[in-house]
Amino acid sequence: MDLKLLSIFDEVYKTRSVSRAGENLGMPQSSISIALARLRRHFGDPLFVRTSDGMQPTPHTTSLVAPVRQALELLRAVTRQQAIFDPAKAQRxxxxxxxxxxxxxxxxxxxxxxxxxxxxxxxxxxxxxxxxxxxxxxxxxxxxxxxxxxxxxxxxxxxxxxQRFVCVVRKDHPRIHSRLTQGMFRREKHVVVSAAGAGNELVERELDRLGVQRNISLHLPDFLGIGALVAQTDLMITVPERVAETLLRIAEVKLFKPPFTLPGFAxxxxxxxxxxxxxxxxxxxxxxxxxxxxx
CATH class of the missing domain: 3.40.190.10 (Periplasmic binding protein-like II)
Structure with missing residues (x-):
């Protein structure tokens, strides 16, 4: 067994793709295909089957993954002191x-x-x-x-x-000019982004604790297009400060400190x-x- 075959086996398992495995290992696709053929002969199993979702592993392949990775980890441990990564030449x-x-x-x-x-x-x-x-x-x-x-x-x-939270509205908002009050925050319509890591659950938890209800009129799954949306409507959004700074650069919006003390996060x-x-x-x-x- 050529030990390089184990790395190819692991990379195809991770990527579910012969071409992507070749890119990650710096090898032509033909070499990966030849290696897979050798592995199939050695184990007497197809190992990976081409499907609409990529190269899917057979049950035998799944049983091999753990011991193959243990073997690779042992090899890496032996050579770790000599391991060097040169970013200027790397093609990974x-x-x-x-x-x-x-x-x-x-x-x-x-x-x-x-x-x-x-x-x-x-x-x-x-x-x-x-x-x-x-x-x-x-x-x-x-x-x-x-x-x-x-x-x-x-x-x-x-x-x-x-990160701390700030409120964002369009630059020429008809009701919010130079300051944002608690009354304005309660009355205006809000858009909420529910994407993982957006921190909205922190805002909701604190507003619930304070007894503040937002007038939420739009839920979005992510921040895609949020700058244009806020700049072209009267909607308000409460977002992490660095997101707001990005919106300020790309859209006609303005920022305000929330009228309630909201928790930060890292x-x-x-x-x-x-x-x-x-x-x-x-x-x-x-x-x-x-x-x-x-x-």
């Missing part, structure tokens, strides 16, 4: 789980920085979900960035910045303890941290 792909906030605030800065220091590195973004902890544990995702209090045992975390990057010493993961974490240390 990172998968990062993000909330809507970090998508708006972090992603443009991250891509600009990567184009400078790691021009051949690729990034795939996926939404934060209930699967995120398992993805981090298995290596299907390298990092998760956002407000995720559910990530605790087995995960490292680093605080990037604190945006963090999270990774599994298995990848604490991984050179490429450490490098990506340092790039993201530096982006906020500079602000």
């Amino acid at each position: 792909s990172f998968r990062v789980c993000m909330t809507g906030i970090t998508h708006l605030v972090l992603l443009p800065q991250l891509m600009n920085r990567l184009s400078e220091v790691a021009p051949s590195v690729r990034v795939e973004i996926t939404h934060i979900s209930s699967r995120t902890p398992k993805m981090l544990e298995s290596g299907d995702a390298d990092l998760a960035v956002g407000f995720m209090p559910e990530l605790e045992a087995g995960f490292y975390q680093q605080k990037l910045f604190d 945006i963090k990057q999270h990774w599994h303890e298995r990848y604490q010493q991984d050179p490429s993961n450490k490098w990506l974490r340092s790039v993201i941290a530096d982006l906020f240390l500079e602000r």
Whole structure:
């Protein structure tokens, strides 16, 4: 058994794609296909079957994943002291789980920085979900960035910045001019974004505690198009401050401090303890941290 075949096996299992596995390993697709053929002969099993959802594993493949990964982890442990990641030459792909906030605030800065220091590195973004902890544990995702209090045992975390909430309305709002009062907040129609990591549950919990009811007329699943929506209607939205700063740059809106004291929260990057010493993961974490240390 060529030990390189184990890495190919694991990468195809993670990506469910021959082409993406080749990209991540820096190998042509034909080499991945040849390797799969060797693996199939060795194990006497199809291992992966092509479906509309990609290359899906057979039951035998699923039973092999854990011991294969244990073997790979042992090999990495042996060679870890010599492991080097050179971003200028690297041609690998990172998968990062993000909330809507970090998508708006972090992603443009991250891509600009990567184009400078790691021009051949690729990034795939996926939404934060209930699967995120398992993805981090298995290596299907390298990092998760956002407000995720559910990530605790087995995960490292680093605080990037604190967030507070602000209220946003269109610049020429007919009733809200230079200040926002409690009465205005109660009377105006609100739009609420229910995306994971948006912090709306913190706002709702505190307003309930204060006995304040918002007149919510629109619920949205994410922040897509929110700048144009607020700029072209009389709706008010309460969002994390850095989201509001982004809206201020791209839309005709204005910001106000909420007339009620609302709790803040921290945006963090999270990774599994298995990848604490991984050179490429450490490098990506340092790039993201530096982006906020500079602000």
